[in-house]
Amino acid sequence: MTNAADPAIVVVTVRPDPGGLTRLFASGVPSLVVTDPGAALAALATKSADLVLVEAWPGLDAPALIRALRLKPHLAHTSILLIAEGNLAEGNLAEGDPAEARRRGLEAGATDVVLPPFDTSDLALRGRNLIALARAQDAVESQARALTREVERAAAESQEREREIIRRLMLAAEFRDDQAGDHLTRVAGCVLAIADGLGLSEEEGNDIALASTMHDIGKIGVADSILRKPGPLTEPERYEMMQHALRGYRMLHDSPSRLLRLAAEIALTHHERWDGAGYPQGLKGTEIPLPGRITAVADVFDALISARVYKPGWPLERARRFLEEQSGAHFDPDCVAAFLSRWDDVVALVEERPADRAA
Numbered sequence: 001m002t003n004a005a006d007p008a009i010v011v012v013t014v015r016p017d018p019g020g021l022t023r024l025f026a027s028g029v030p031s032l033v034v035t036d037p038g039a040a041l042a043a044l045a046t047k048s049a050d051l052v053l054v055e056a057w058p059g060l061d062a063p064a065l066i067r068a069l070r071l072k073p074h075l076a077h078t079s080i081l082l083i084a085e086g087n088l089a090e091g092n093l094a095e096g097d098p099a100e101a102r103r104r105g106l107e108a109g110a111t112d113v114v115l116p117p118f119d120t121s122d123l124a125l126r127g128r129n130l131i132a133l134a135r136a137q138d139a140v141e142s143q144a145r146a147l148t149r150e151v152e153r154a155a156a157e158s159q160e161r162e163r164e165i166i167r168r169l170m171l172a173a174e175f176r177d178d179q180a181g182d183h184l185t186r187v188a189g190c191v192l193a194i195a196d197g198l199g200l201s202e203e204e205g206n207d208i209a210l211a212s213t214m215h216d217i218g219k220i221g222v223a224d225s226i227l228r229k230p231g232p233l234t235e236p237e238r239y240e241m242m243q244h245a246l247r248g249y250r251m252l253h254d255s256p257s258r259l260l261r262l263a264a265e266i267a268l269t270h271h272e273r274w275d276g277a278g279y280p281q282g283l284k285g286t287e288i289p290l291p292g293r294i295t296a297v298a299d300v301f302d303a304l305i306s307a308r309v310y311k312p313g314w315p316l317e318r319a320r321r322f323l324e325e326q327s328g329a330h331f332d333p334d335c336v337a338a339f340l341s342r343w344d345d346v347v348a349l350v351e352e353r354p355a356d357r358a359a
């Protein structure tokens with residue numbers, strides 16, 4: 001990629017007038033003539049060029065110079081024209097074998113090799129073509145970079161919009177549910193702590209945490225008389241309540257959004273139990289998808305420390321003991337261990353956003 005300040009042509013030659021070549025096709029084109037390979041490498045250390053002309057002369061290791069130039073990423077598309085003149089034939093490059101000289105030049109990274117005898121106007125045309133080629137390649141590449149940036153910007157914007165909509169949706173669901181306050185925020189925080197303890201990537205943790213906020217979205221379909229009932233539920237009411245897992249799944253599972261499909265999986269599986277005694281499918285152990293196993297620990301923990309219409313919130317230590325007791329029964333032991341390994345974070349989170357403890 002050349003900048004306005006970069007020379008279009010860099011000529012590496014020992015001759016005072018490099019065969020009239022620069023004049024031939026560089027008139028009006030900014031060019032730089034250097035007389036040794038070190039100067040060429042220094043001149044092109046940071047600057048780029050559209051065309052580098054290397055005139056081989058006795059004593060110059062032209063292939064080595066070309067290879068050194070090609071190692072510079074900013075010269076990747078620069079056309080390098082090796083002009084062998086008579087010197088290659090004198091044994092410097094190929095001991096008189098023009099085909100071998102050509103092969104070695106191209107192998108070193110030259111775009112083209114010009115061998116004697118050559119026609120100067122033909123050479124000028126080739127040079128112009130190579131400059132045009134380098135510029136076209138640069139243009140295509142910078143266009144591709146601009147497009148990539150644009151696509152990335154649009155993707156980030158749509159991802160942010162998706163997250164924003166999910167947060168709004170959860171606000172709506174929270175108004176509906178009796179689990180007021182920061183239940184979903186704390187569940188998401190606990191999910192993050194467990195994901196971190198399990199060694200999941202930050203991105204995976206963030207996705208599961210955001211998706212976990214939709215675990216009870218299916219409760220939108222449960223009647224208020226059941227959802228807010230202060231006493232124990234009758235059997236049919238309990239059955240109705242349990243439908244929220246499947247309803248949440250149905251609401252979300254066929255979304256084109258990966259996050260919503262993850263949320264569907266969590267909605268469906270957050271009441272499954274490690275020992276197989278959960279619902280709705282009675283899945284067991286690792287049959288339960290990991291995001292569901294993680295959310296189960298986070299959700300139950302927060303439900304325990306929060307007050308419900310039928311119970312006060314438990315002290316944190318009591319809830320912790322419950323998780324330990326249920327490790328391997330209700331919960332995936334790895335998720336419980338991961339949660340306990342981040343216990344200080346959990347305590348800090350609950351202190352920052354305390355659960356309502358009074359019944």
Ligand SMILES: [Fe+2]
Nearest residue numbers: 215216270271
């Ligand atoms: Fe639930």
Ligand SMILES: [Fe+2]
Nearest residue numbers: 183215216299
């Ligand atoms: Fe919940």
